[in-house]
Amino acid sequence: TIIKTLLENPKLIDTVLDYIDDRHFSFHKDEFLLLLKQKSDHPKLISILLNSDIKTYTEEELKNELLIFLIKYYEQELKNIVKSKDISFQEKSFKIRKYKDIISRLKRGELAIYE
Secondary structure (H helix, E strand, O other): OHHHHHHHOHHHHHHHHOOOOHHHOOOOHHHHHHHHOOOOOOHHHHHHHHOOOOOOOOHHHHHHHHHHHHHHHHHHHHHHHHHOOOOOHHHHHHHHHHHHHHHHHHHOOOOOOOO
16 A cells, blocks of 8 residues: 555655665565656556555555554564574664664654664
């Protein structure tokens, strides 16, 4: 739905790119990259546009969806960090605190740029 909204309302792309990029997508990453490359005639994007089951958001609904999208993303990142054995304890502790703080702020409705 984020992708369809951006296809139908390209002026929102810069707003969305302030908060997310392709690394945030587990699914539909290819479609997001096609959108950014302005390949709106690509069959994958055309199928999204033509699918009436996919909702298009208003700007306010899009911001709310971005909050939900980012919460899910950072919750998954938090799970991955907790399970990770490839980073030091200090780095793991830092990232756990960082992601918990980001999730908390997102749940309060703070849509901000998080690195």
